[in-house]
Amino acid sequence: xxxxxxxxxxxVVSAEQLHGEGLLLQRALILQLLEDFSNRKANSDxxxxxxxxxxxxxxxxxxxxxxGDVLFPVVFKCITFKPFKGEILCGVxxxxxxxGVFLSxxxxxxVFLAAIKMGDYHHFPGENPVFQNDKDSKIEKNVQVxxxxxxxxxxxxxxxxxxxxxxxxxxxxPIYKGEI
Amino acid sequence: MSEQEEENAAELKIGxxxxxxxxxxxxEVALILDRKFDQLQAMSxxxxxxxxxxxxxxxxxxxxxxxxxxxxxxxxxxEILSRYQLAEFELCVLGNLCPETADEAKAMVPSITTKxxxxxxxxxxxxxxxxSLIKKFE
Numbered sequence: 622x623x624x625x626x627x628x629x630x631x632x633v634v635s636a637e638q639l640h641g642e643g644l645l646l647q648r649a650l651i652l653q654l655l656e657d658f659s660n661r662k663a664n665s666d667x668x669x670x671x672x673x674x675x676x677x678x679x680x681x682x683x684x685x686x687x688x689g690d691v692l693f694p695v696v697f698k699c700i701t702f703k704p705f706k707g708e709i710l711c712g713v714x715x716x717x718x719x720x721g722v723f724l725s726x727x728x729x730x731x732v733f734l735a736a737i738k739m740g741d742y743h744h745f746p747g748e749n750p751v752f753q754n755d756k757d758s759k760i761e762k763n764v765q766v767x768x769x770x771x772x773x774x775x776x777x778x779x780x781x782x783x784x785x786x787x788x789x790x791x792x793x794x795p796i797y798k799g800e801i
Numbered sequence: 802m803s804e805q806e807e808e809n810a811a812e813l814k815i816g817x818x819x820x821x822x823x824x825x826x827x828x829e830v831a832l833i834l835d836r837k838f839d840q841l842q843a844m845s846x847x848x849x850x851x852x853x854x855x856x857x858x859x860x861x862x863x864x865x866x867x868x869x870x871x872x873x874x875x876x877x878x879x880e881i882l883s884r885y886q887l888a889e890f891e892l893c894v895l896g897n898l899c900p901e902t903a904d905e906a907k908a909m910v911p912s913i914t915t916k917x918x919x920x921x922x923x924x925x926x927x928x929x930x931x932x933s934l935i936k937k938f939e
């Protein structure tokens with residue numbers, strides 16, 4: 622689910638960028654915030670950092686004695702994307718394997734549907750491997766799939782989430798153009 | 802949420818802070834990200850280099866999975882869904898997945914059938930019907 626959240630971060634403006642007063646300082650601060658926002662990518666509480674939308678407050682800066690850099694507490698609003706256990710999401714198939722299917726879902730690149738959690742779908746190997754059920758419904762590369770989130774895992778070293786998904790349930794599975 | 806194990810969006814157990822956080826539908830995110838992208842385009846000749854991977858992937862995703870494209874339609878969808886006693890999270894799941902029948906809606910958002918919501922099949926049908934009208938007139 623995409624969320625609109627308010628975050629409080631400390632932004633460090635380096636001493637070299639402090640010449641300008643007023644607007645120039647604010648510009649340096651915003652640029653630094655945007656850079657930090659992209660670099661941090663995600664956290665376990667709010668998920669992936671998609672886009673900042675509004676700067677709410679800039680607090681009083683504190684000078685760092687050793688470097689002369691100034692640290693500003695900043696409050697801003699942004700959009701994030703966080704997967705929740707039990708949530709129904711849509712994804713796009715990246716890879717089909719005997720053991721199951723990998724999907725991507727927005728910024729999340731590792732959504733795994735294990736073959737045993739795919740209900741009546743069975744693996745058919747070949748040049749273009751597919752999962753198919755007896756109603757001729759096909760899951761192959763680039764197909765859009767609606768799945769349920771069984772579990773989420775935050776991987777601190779890569780700053781990303783991994784999702785374990787399932788097709789066991791009504792109204793889950795591949796979706797075709799025109800339907801979402 | 803103290804115990805990760807307890808999280809279950811199907812029962813709307815997703816932690817107090819997230820029930821209060823504003824959830825956004827894919828179509829709303831698409832409008833916001835497109836506007837951001839246009840701003841960047843106005844400032845830079847190569848806007849793609851200015852956006853993060855997370856931004857780019859999100860933008861592709863919300864474009865692909867949005868039923869409603871224009872700003873008026875998107876506003877109406879939220880307006881219609883807001884008439885029912887839905888939590889933010891439930892509202893956005895319905896807006897994203899656009900179920901066609903009451904049974905599908907209940908399968909996608911099982912929490913709407915709890916007592917506090919009081920969504921009867923009749924209510925849900927009416928809601929889905931109103932939503933499908935927006936699509937027709939978009």
